Amino acid sequence: MDLAFTPEELAFREQTRAWVRDNLPKDISDKVRNSIHLTRDDMQRWAKILGQKGWLGWGWPKEFGGPGWNAIQKHLFEEETALAGAPRIVPFGPVMVAPVIMAFGTPEQQKRFLPGIASGEVWWSQGYSEPGSGSDLASLKTRAERRGDKYLVNGQKAWTTLGQFGDWIFCLVRTSNEGKPQTGISFLLIDMKSPGITVRPIITMDGAHEVNEVFFDNVEVPADQLIGEENKGWNYAKFLLAHERTNIADVNRAKRELERVKRIAKAEGVWDDQRFRDQIALLEVDVVALEMMVLRVLSAEKSGKQSLDVAGLLKIRGSEIQQRYSELMMLAAGPATVPLRADLVAAGWQPDQDAGAFVAPLAGTYFNMRKTTIYGGSNEVQRNIVAQTVLGS
Amino acid sequence: MDFDFTDDQEMLRDSVRRWVERGYDFERRRGIVKAGGFSRDAWKEIADLGICGLQVPEAQGGLGLGAVDAMVVMEELGRGIVVEPYAAVALVATSLLEAGHEAAAAPRLQHIGEGKEIVVLAHEERHSRYRLAHVETKAHGSGHAWRLSGRKIAVPAGGVANAFIVTARVRGAVDDADGVGIFLVSPGQPGVEVEAYPMQDGSSGADLVLNEAAAIELVAPGATFAALERAVDIGIAALCAEAVGAMDKLVAITVEYMNTRKQFGVAIATFQALRHRVADVKMQLELARSMSYFATLKLGEEPAARRRALAQAKVQLGNSMRFVGQQCIQMHGGIGVTDEYAAGHYFKRLTVIEMTFGDTLFQLGEVSRRMQTTAGVFA
Numbered sequence: 001m002d003l004a005f006t007p008e009e010l011a012f013r014e015q016t017r018a019w020v021r022d023n024l025p026k027d028i029s030d031k032v033r034n035s036i037h038l039t040r041d042d043m044q045r046w047a048k049i050l051g052q053k054g055w056l057g058w059g060w061p062k063e064f065g066g067p068g069w070n071a072i073q074k075h076l077f078e079e080e081t082a083l084a085g086a087p088r089i090v091p092f093g094p095v096m097v098a099p100v101i102m103a104f105g106t107p108e109q110q111k112r113f114l115p116g117i118a119s120g121e122v123w124w125s126q127g128y129s130e131p132g133s134g135s136d137l138a139s140l141k142t143r144a145e146r147r148g149d150k151y152l153v154n155g156q157k158a159w160t161t162l163g164q165f166g167d168w169i170f171c172l173v174r175t176s177n178e179g180k181p182q183t184g185i186s187f188l189l190i191d192m193k194s195p196g197i198t199v200r201p202i203i204t205m206d207g208a209h210e211v212n213e214v215f216f217d218n219v220e221v222p223a224d225q226l227i228g229e230e231n232k233g234w235n236y237a238k239f240l241l242a243h244e245r246t247n248i249a250d251v252n253r254a255k256r257e258l259e260r261v262k263r264i265a266k267a268e269g270v271w272d273d274q275r276f277r278d279q280i281a282l283l284e285v286d287v288v289a290l291e292m293m294v295l296r297v298l299s300a301e302k303s304g305k306q307s308l309d310v311a312g313l314l315k316i317r318g319s320e321i322q323q324r325y326s327e328l329m330m331l332a333a334g335p336a337t338v339p340l341r342a343d344l345v346a347a348g349w350q351p352d353q354d355a356g357a358f359v360a361p362l363a364g365t366y367f368n369m370r371k372t373t374i375y376g377g378s379n380e381v382q383r384n385i386v387a388q389t390v391l392g393s
Numbered sequence: 394m395d396f397d398f399t400d401d402q403e404m405l406r407d408s409v410r411r412w413v414e415r416g417y418d419f420e421r422r423r424g425i426v427k428a429g430g431f432s433r434d435a436w437k438e439i440a441d442l443g444i445c446g447l448q449v450p451e452a453q454g455g456l457g458l459g460a461v462d463a464m465v466v467m468e469e470l471g472r473g474i475v476v477e478p479y480a481a482v483a484l485v486a487t488s489l490l491e492a493g494h495e496a497a498a499a500p501r502l503q504h505i506g507e508g509k510e511i512v513v514l515a516h517e518e519r520h521s522r523y524r525l526a527h528v529e530t531k532a533h534g535s536g537h538a539w540r541l542s543g544r545k546i547a548v549p550a551g552g553v554a555n556a557f558i559v560t561a562r563v564r565g566a567v568d569d570a571d572g573v574g575i576f577l578v579s580p581g582q583p584g585v586e587v588e589a590y591p592m593q594d595g596s597s598g599a600d601l602v603l604n605e606a607a608a609i610e611l612v613a614p615g616a617t618f619a620a621l622e623r624a625v626d627i628g629i630a631a632l633c634a635e636a637v638g639a640m641d642k643l644v645a646i647t648v649e650y651m652n653t654r655k656q657f658g659v660a661i662a663t664f665q666a667l668r669h670r671v672a673d674v675k676m677q678l679e680l681a682r683s684m685s686y687f688a689t690l691k692l693g694e695e696p697a698a699r700r701r702a703l704a705q706a707k708v709q710l711g712n713s714m715r716f717v718g719q720q721c722i723q724m725h726g727g728i729g730v731t732d733e734y735a736a737g738h739y740f741k742r743l744t745v746i747e748m749t750f751g752d753t754l755f756q757l758g759e760v761s762r763r764m765q766t767t768a769g770v771f772a
Binding site for chain 2: 001002003004005006009072255258259262274277278280281282284285287288289290291292293295296298299300302303305310312313316317380382383384386387388389390391392393
């Protein structure tokens, strides 16, 4: 048992750190550090920079053009990019659909779709949830009917994150009503420029346009865009959910944001208020404990000796911590966060602003972060899964 | 970075676990608790496992093993809520003796390793409340001839100890860290009174009342407080590991009960209100295990980083122990609060662990005071 990274791992970290320092545009990291909304161009610019280096698919094996890193290297990459203030990589392409295409796609599909994901040229969205299917995802109703060499898709997806930017969308669609709901679902890749697709914004309570409704009205999808077998889509979706286990905790971003909590608390004068400071101290303990739990999972993956089933715990804890740091930042600035200053948020951090923290986005971020315990399988669903593991049924 | 145990550590774990499961079952423990909370026979069996000298230097006949080995042993002793004072003697006292004058310490270390002597730290006082520097017990003298006066409370296994390591004020105000001395006191001498009693967790304890008691200096002035802090941090890591073992077992007992106990015609494990509670318990258990590892792996750091890490760990463990303990009792219903059933005994031990070497609020104060700009496992 040893906490220390190996010399090779440390060297890897140094190389990654240097590369990020030299390649991450400062205007983008300034936005990230002050929780200012990123434009499509901001996100795409960073994605393409990573893509050129071959690191956008940082979790990919070498045979598909990825760097072939082990669990520790992936973690160090995530840590270095997060601490440097890089945007989270939009996961739908490189983290979510790509591993499914690698595992279950045909060689033609792999050749057709993976390069655009790896380079950052093609923006992918995720079509899972529907208005009537949230936690009970398997009840989804969007239908795909086979018509010769095409599927005809009708229905509606909801909560499609950044779907307004999407070039392609991977969807779970119903191809059968026989048997259990899970056994009639298929996994389709759909060009979002197809006739019959309408994307409508859903404005969230922070005023942001981050999620969308996507309507499918007699959308024709070539049958060669079906992944794997018809009616086996649920298995592929489960594979996808199991794929990124530690990433979901986002502990590296939590470390960066905890530093920011401290900066804001100091600037706002509550750092010396023992009651407030103790709340930061509690969050610090939470962050260290989460990081240790993540490292335990990584170590188990690296050695392959012991299996650790704590993925559900990582999601629950990571999301709670995200909410807590956004909450503490807002509370640190207190009344200064009450004015709704969209103008200041849009203008971003100005050097001539008062010596305090940039407080304009803090309340909006807090409101926005309520999503974290709801998306990706609500924390209540995660608790069901954890309980099943512990209780054995 | 790896969290695997070596083959030797797995063997160590197996041998302690086997003894706890076969040799220290709940009925035997109940008998020991009834008889005062310490069994000579059980202590001999622990010594026969070869672990009393786990951290005694090889020069004194010990194994000279490390923090992870101690963690492994403590997890297993925790599973059986063993009341004998293993950590107090083999880890905490051993650490202080190692920091002490060789002439005084070496024979003690050897005897500890052989399982022949119980040596324990007597530090806590009625008004010290976890503050290590707060020592009212007074010492006067010089060289080897010292006299101590004062009262120490909740001394582990005080009634059966062969020697006490006593903190006493050599000079300075009541909370002056530099004025704390560390001495060795033997029982059965004039001015040494031991008022033994059982502790809330079933172990044995005592007040140590000193009235101009003869003592010898153990640790040289100037090094005392650092040695005390280090020994207590070693104790904290040991308690964290013990708590993980105890919680592991308590959760297993609870899960088994939930799958057997029927109400409204079904196993209570089917109720979602309880299932989500179980998930929250599992969360606290795994966070605690993670921070127990953290505590042990940070023991070798320089003092400031070590103290910060151990305080963080004790905060997590304190919150986890209280939650897991309380909820596991709750999920049992009535049977959980009975003396007959094991769960309550685990709960009581977890409660006492929280109140040993600094409770959650005390350690949170430490974390708060010691926070830096950056945070994280490697900060």
